Amino acid sequence: MKKSSEKLTDINQIGEFGLIDLITNDFDIVNDSTELSIGDDAAILNYKNQKTIVSTDMLVEGVHFDLSYFPLKHLGYKAVVSSISDICSMYGTTKQITVSIAISNRFKLESIKELYSGINHACKRYNVDLIGGDTTSSLKGLVISVTAIGCTTKSGYVTRSGSKPNDLIVVTGSLGGAYLGLQVLEREKQVFLVNPNNKPDLSKYKYVVERQLKPEAKSDIIEFFLENKIKPTSMIDISDGLSSEIIHLSKNSGNGCIIYEEKLPISQETVDTCKEFKLEASTIALSGGEDYELLFTIDSKDLKKIEQHKEFSVIGYVTKESNTNLITRDGKTTPINSMGWKSF
Amino acid sequence: MKKSSEKLTDINQIGEFGLIDLITNDFDIVNDSTELSIGDDAAILNYKNQKTIVSTDMLVEGVHFDLSYFPLKHLGYKAVVSSISDICSMYGTTKQITVSIAISNRFKLESIKELYSGINHACKRYNVDLIGGDTTSSLKGLVISVTAIGCTTKSGYVTRSGSKPNDLIVVTGSLGGAYLGLQVLEREKQVFLVNPNNKPDLSKYKYVVERQLKPEAKSDIIEFFLENKIKPTSMIDISDGLSSEIIHLSKNSGNGCIIYEEKLPISQETVDTCKEFKLEASTIALSGGEDYELLFTIDSKDLKKIEQHKEFSVIGYVTKESNTNLITRDGKTTPINSMGWKSF
DSSP: OOOSSSSSOOOOGGGHHHHHHHHHOOOOOOTEEEEOOOBBBSSEEOOOOOOOOEEEEEBBTTTTTTTTTTTTTHHHHHHHHHHHHHHHHTTEEEEEEEEEEEETTTOOOHHHHHHHHHHHHHHHHHOEEEEEEEEEOOSOOOEEEEEEEEEEBBBBBOOOOOTTTTTTTESOOSSSHHHHHHHHHHHHHHHHOOTOOOOOOOOOGGGHHHHHSOOOHHHHHHHHHTTTTTTOOOEEESSSHHHHHHHHHHHHTTOOEEEEEGOOOOOOOHHHHHHHHHHHHHHHHHHHHOOOOEEEEEOOOHHHHHOOTTTEEEEEESSSSSSSEETTTSOOOOOOOOOOOOOO | OOTTTSSOOOGGGTTTHHHHHHHTTTTTOOOOTTEESSSSSSSEEOOOTTTEEEEEEEBTTTBBOTTTSSSSHHHHHHHHHHHHHHHHHTTTTEEEEEEEEETTOOOOEEEEEEEEHHHHHHHHHHHOEEEEEEEEEEEEOOOOEEEEEEEEEEOOOOOOOOOOOTEEEEEEOOOOOHHHHHHHHHHHHHHHHTTTTTTOOOOHHHHHHHHHHHHHOOOHHHHHEEEEEEHHHSEEESOHHHHHHHHHHHHHTTOEEEGGGGGGGHHHHHHHHHHTTTOOHHHHHHHHOOOEEEEEEEOOOHHHHHTTTTTTTEEEEEEESEEEEEEESSSSSEEEEOOOEEEE
């Protein structure tokens, strides 16, 4: 938070065009496909023979984020990452984004700069160009809408519906951390509300809090796939929780799956924090959202190709029957239900 | 408005996925370039050798529209039209849109259906495919974000910066109507607040109210250009008012202009309504926004080609000097200032 003694600038002091100039000044164009960027009625992209991929997300203050513990810079970063993650899950490369924001008059110029510095940070990290957007007033709170635009590779794209029986089900990274990070931040907020002088010590929760505040999109995994000629048969990113995404892949492909509880990748810090919160780590790994890991299926003959990469965990396989089942640690079979995070 | 006796449906009764299914059921895909639409993490578009055009807008209740006199169906239609208009002004054809909405719990399923029926109506009228979006909760009011995606024609695209001295400045249709429509609707709202039994008679204001509530994008003009091999040297759509857009074209092209007041196209109903509101018709034509007409410059040798079309008015010409001037009816020269509508 800025100190109250610092002089903050009202947005209407510089106007909409002043704001746009100020925001876009720091952004560079790095992609050849961005032929015309901000400054006209629309942007012009040149993908030549490659197909265009488009995905869009809307984030609302009080619904998707709480600014009392979510720094604006991280919020800007995460909004972009979440959009890039959708393009990754199509086996594509993000090249451009548009960002529209609606802001209430409680937001000063300095806050908007913070937000866009996070957006810029993500653009630089992922080689993405900001090519357009809209800035407007809101009656209450902050609304961010990000559209990510990318292109397919020469190997085509991957949908949710391409898996076949006996394909292996694979997940990247580890699961449940982002959800627990949110629990930690929510708890600290409550402590702060009771005693504002209480300084929170988050050092024990560094990993899970970072998973919540600064997630990454798995563009490096797509590059690994391309280099190693691996094309998943279906793929999705884990934004609403593993259970929910597994059901999407199964429904869209018209088959089912067996998932092994013991194979779920969960970090030690996630396990420890779960104990503290009296939560079951496997449940959190299955239903916690916002990890932005990739869930995909591959032909079993590709197993060797992915075994060399430490990020991958084979967690089960695709079945002909349409049931989605979990085999628990004690060998019981239990149906997987969608328990993912919902915004309604 | 629905009668209060009618039973309305809470969104959370059907959930986000139910809502998406319900919304998208009525939408057809009409463009070959839409290879993969709603239902995956992103849409896939195939523009082959044509370039991609992208534009995005955000509309906020209480800032851009007032639902007490703006029917949701019209709002959906206008949100799409406004985006298509941006693609038109690049000399392009809109093929796809994404629509994201944030809705407070005061909106019931029936209202959302109304909104999307307007969106669908615009999609059908302009042969545009709805390929994605996001639906989420808001803390207050309705927020709509539309991204329009289109492709350039074989003749390339037209920016704001290509005019040269002695090019003719041309505008389509008539100006100021949408702004006056808004004044009429605002006045009727005030009358209604004082006496709710007072039935407004809007028959005298049919044209201006329609200009506000149901504007159209000028895609037919782009088709006319292509058929007649006319390529404007610069172009913009009039969303913020003629003055403001003229200044954009001049600044971007590095030149100036002379505009003749007597040439400004203003409908008789606009003139009559201006008198009633004690407004100067030329001022309204210059500064009233939301007409979504096209403002463009052409080489003077193309004059013959556009004279056949009744929609065009030549209102002035481009000058080498960077001043933007208006020649009034009584022959005086006065500078044109940006007096367009602002959302801040």
